[in-house]
Amino acid sequence: MTFNDQEVYRYSEAPIWNLQRKYYEEEGLKAWNNNQVPQFITCNPLIATAYAEMIFGFLQDRAYKGYSSEQVQIVELGAGAGRFAFHVLHELTRLIDDVGITLPPFRYIMTDLAMNNVVAWKKHPALQSYIEKGILDFARFDAVHDTELNLVVSGETVSKGDSQQPLVIVANYFFDGIPQELLYIGEGQIYETDVLVEYPKDRDTLKPSEILNQISLEYQYRRAAEYEQESYPYRDVIAIYQDQLEDSHILFPSSGLTCLERLNELSQEGYLLLTADKGDHLLDNWIFAEPPELIFHGSFSVTANYHAIQHVLEQSGALVLFPKQHYKNINIGCMINTNTPKEYLQTRLAYRRFIERFGPDEFFSLKEWVDPNIESMGLQQILSFWRLGGYDAEFFLHCSKQISSLLIDASDEEKQDISHGIQLMWSSFYEMEQQYGLTLEAGLVLFEMDMYEESKRYLEISIQEEEQDVVSTVYYCLAICCFELELEEDALNYTRQLVALEPDHEEAVALLQRFESN
Numbered sequence: 001m002t003f004n005d006q007e008v009y010r011y012s013e014a015p016i017w018n019l020q021r022k023y024y025e026e027e028g029l030k031a032w033n034n035n036q037v038p039q040f041i042t043c044n045p046l047i048a049t050a051y052a053e054m055i056f057g058f059l060q061d062r063a064y065k066g067y068s069s070e071q072v073q074i075v076e077l078g079a080g081a082g083r084f085a086f087h088v089l090h091e092l093t094r095l096i097d098d099v100g101i102t103l104p105p106f107r108y109i110m111t112d113l114a115m116n117n118v119v120a121w122k123k124h125p126a127l128q129s130y131i132e133k134g135i136l137d138f139a140r141f142d143a144v145h146d147t148e149l150n151l152v153v154s155g156e157t158v159s160k161g162d163s164q165q166p167l168v169i170v171a172n173y174f175f176d177g178i179p180q181e182l183l184y185i186g187e188g189q190i191y192e193t194d195v196l197v198e199y200p201k202d203r204d205t206l207k208p209s210e211i212l213n214q215i216s217l218e219y220q221y222r223r224a225a226e227y228e229q230e231s232y233p234y235r236d237v238i239a240i241y242q243d244q245l246e247d248s249h250i251l252f253p254s255s256g257l258t259c260l261e262r263l264n265e266l267s268q269e270g271y272l273l274l275t276a277d278k279g280d281h282l283l284d285n286w287i288f289a290e291p292p293e294l295i296f297h298g299s300f301s302v303t304a305n306y307h308a309i310q311h312v313l314e315q316s317g318a319l320v321l322f323p324k325q326h327y328k329n330i331n332i333g334c335m336i337n338t339n340t341p342k343e344y345l346q347t348r349l350a351y352r353r354f355i356e357r358f359g360p361d362e363f364f365s366l367k368e369w370v371d372p373n374i375e376s377m378g379l380q381q382i383l384s385f386w387r388l389g390g391y392d393a394e395f396f397l398h399c400s401k402q403i404s405s406l407l408i409d410a411s412d413e414e415k416q417d418i419s420h421g422i423q424l425m426w427s428s429f430y431e432m433e434q435q436y437g438l439t440l441e442a443g444l445v446l447f448e449m450d451m452y453e454e455s456k457r458y459l460e461i462s463i464q465e466e467e468q469d470v471v472s473t474v475y476y477c478l479a480i481c482c483f484e485l486e487l488e489e490d491a492l493n494y495t496r497q498l499v500a501l502e503p504d505h506e507e508a509v510a511l512l513q514r515f516e517s518n
Contacts, residue, residue, distance in 0.1 A: 007197050008220070011182035012255070014195045016212065016300065020177065023208040023299045025114045041330055042172040042276050043080070045390025045428060046363050048087030050354035051274055054334060055088070055168055056095045057346035058272055059103040062165060065343070072106040073163050075263065076170040077143060079110035082121045084172065086430040087390075089130050104165060107134070109149060109158075111141035118152060126430050143178055143259045148266070163267040166338050169260070171275040175304040178259070181252040182292065184221050185245045190238065192224040193249060193291065212300055219291050237311045240283070249289045251305050257312055270338035272347065273313075276360070279304030279331050281322045306333060313337055321348065323356045329364045363389065374399050379406045379414055383421065391425040393438050400441040407448050415449045422446065422454075439465060444477065452481040472502040479511060491515065 009015065041047070059072060079085050089108055096103060108130070110121055118138045121127060130136035137151040149158040182193040198216040200206060206214070227238050234257065241250055264271055280286065280303060292302040310320045310333070319341035321334040334351045336344050370377070370385055377385075382399050389395055403418065410418075422442045429438065443458035459478050463470050475498035482491035492515045498508040 007199075009195055009197060011193055011195050012179040014217075015197060016215065016217075016294070017179045019208045019212050019215075020299050021113060023212070024112075025116065026208065040394060041360070041364050043083040043087070044360075044363075044392050044394075045087050045091075046388070046392075047276065047332075047360040048084055049091045049390055050332075050350075050359060051084075051170065052088050052091035052095060053350040053354045054272075054274060054347055055092055055106075057348075057350035058168060058344065059096075059106065060101075060346040061344040062104050063102060064346075067165060068102050068104050070104060070164040072104050072165045072168060073158065073266075074106055074108045074168040074170065075149065076108070076110050076172075077141065077259075078171070078174045078177070079112050079117070079121070080173075081432055082110060082117075082124060082127065083430045083432065085110050085136075086126050087428065088170075089136065090428050093130075093135075105135075106168075107137060109137050109139055109151065111139045111149065113140070113142055115140045122152060124431075143174070144255050147262050158266055160265045161268055164269065165267065166269040167263060167267045167271040169263055169271050169273045169275075171273065171277075173277055173301065175253055175256045175275065175279060175306075175309070176277050176301040177299065179255045180302075180305070181254050182219075183224070183227065183241070183250045183252050185241050185248050185250065187246070188242050190224050190227040190242065191221040193219050194222055195219060209299070212294075217294070234308070234312060236315055237308050240311065241286075244283060245287060247288055248286055249291050250286055250308075251292055251302055253305050253308055256304075256309065260309075260313075264337070272344075273333070273335040273337065275306075275335070276330050276332045277304040277306070278329075279306040279333075281306035281310050281320075281331065281333065282326075283307055306331060309333075310335070317341070319344075319348075321351050321356075323359070323361070325356075327361045329368075330361050332359060332361065367395075371398060374402045377402065379403065379410055382406075383414070383417055386421055391421050391428070393425055393429050396422075396425055397438060397441055400445055403445055404448055407445075410449075415451075418449065419446065419451055419454060422458075426458075437462070437466075440474065444473070447477045447481065450484075452484045456481040456485065470501070472498055472505060472508075475501065476505070476508060479508070483511075488515065 055074060062068070062072065076085055085108060110118075112118060118140050121138050122131070127136060131153055137153045139149040139151050141149060147160070151158065182195075184191040184193050196218040198218075200211060200214040203211050226232060228242070229235070232238065234254075241248070260271075260273070278301070286305075286307065294300045294302060306322070310322070313335050314320055316337065318335055318337035322331065332355050334347065334355070336347060338344070366385070367389070374382070382403060386392070386395055386399070407415070422445070426442065439458045439462040443455045443462060446455035446458065456478060459474050459481070462474060475494045479491050479494040479498060482488070482494060492512075495508055495512045495515060498505060499512055502508065
């Protein structure tokens with residue numbers, strides 16, 4: 001319907017949700033390039049390690065219960081760029097290999113609404129070894145409608161009751177981005193908050209992200225007594241809101257809850273839900289809540305209502321874990337919706353060790369201080385934080401110049417630690433389309449430490465990555481590396497390429513004359 005040149009919609013049916021879908025379908029993995037859609041906070045090695053530890057604990061719990069032969073399906077909803085899944089698999093497989101105990105086999109299933117993403121994951125070089133081992137598969141999954149998983153690699157379909165083990169459901173930045181109802185509680189009554197949408201005049205020529213940034217929303221209230229009826233499936237939690245809230249807006253995750261119900265039907269044994277979001281599980285955070293503010297980042301997101309999800313699951317017998325401390329950047333929940341959930345001791349202990357004691361939220365808070373203060377940090381401080389974050393590539397790129405400036409006073413042990421960190425970083429590097437320049441920076445740092453063989457390796461990879469944009473410094477460093485390694489033909493070749501690129505480079509000309517005179 002229209003009203004004063006505006007169109008009026010139920011909040012869950014507003015065009016913002018379809019624009020969101022179109023954005024991800026059109027952009028594919030490019031949506032995460034250069035942090036157009038933020039991804040670091042839920043895709044770094046530290047949070048992936050925390051999840052790998054909880055999943056590892058869950059596999060141990062299933063083994064202790066005597067269920068070691070049936071496969072555990074790990075389903076990631078909205079897997080995005082794929083970096084998180086890669087880091088989880090990297091760490092989880094290492095944990096399993098290290099302990100050498102009998103655990104249930106598993107298969108990690110990356111899902112997304114956009115089929116372009118599914119196709120790109122299947123081709124990604126970093127994921128090929130896991131595909132070949134049979135522990136990684138992919139599926140397009142519409143969280144609002146789909147009832148089964150059609151797997152791309154194996155060709156199998158996971159349908160109702162197929163899984164004899166509980167599912168492991170991973171849902172990071174998921175519940176905040178799918179349709180939900182917007183309710184208003186006033187004087188003990190429930191109202192739906194409809195939205196009046198005013199589009200930009202030239203919307204037919206704009207991309208979905210541009211429309212989202214320019215769209216205007218206003219709210220109007222409509223009495224919604226159906227939520228107060230005993231027949232409403234989530235009546236218990238609505239009753240809490242009626243009783244304890246006043247003049248408050250509530251985002252109600254109907255789509256998220258029904259998605260969990262549909263996934264639950266795939267297993268005969270329930271599920272473990274691991275979820276991270278900007279989401280509130282405390283009722284106090286919804287008291288006198290204003291209408292939601294859309295946070296735009298190419299697409300958009302809102303605050304997830306973890307309180308409702310927690311209450312509904314606990315009513316069905318689940319054990320729900322959230323940190324006792326208040327979160328600042330990201331809230332991480334572990335919800336064990338199985339028979340006898342308290343018996344999952346290793347899962348619970350992993351949550352305590354890797355989330356509640358010190359977890360991704362605390363790490364990100366530290367990182368927000370570290371990033372602008374890199375130039376005031378010493379080498380041991382940088383190495384310690386880099387190690388804490390799992391030798392993350394983005395942090396190395398951010399601090400590589402500061403590392404270089406500190407090498408003059410670095411001990412041999414510190415240089416060895418830097419070299420070791422670079423090796424670990426490269427072994428767990430997930431390449432994305434944006435230009436990282438990681439191999440160039442790694443090669444230059446190693447060169448400055450006189451580690452010529454290691455430097456040569458990374459600098460030569462950087463040339464392959466940047467064939468059209470190789471800077472003269474790379475050829476110069478490679479020439480010196482080869483000279484020090486007594487690879488004279490290679491040294492001569494790189495020197496000639498340097499002179500061709502920069503004829504006035506005095507050191508290169510002198511080096512070339514030296515080679516040719518010999």
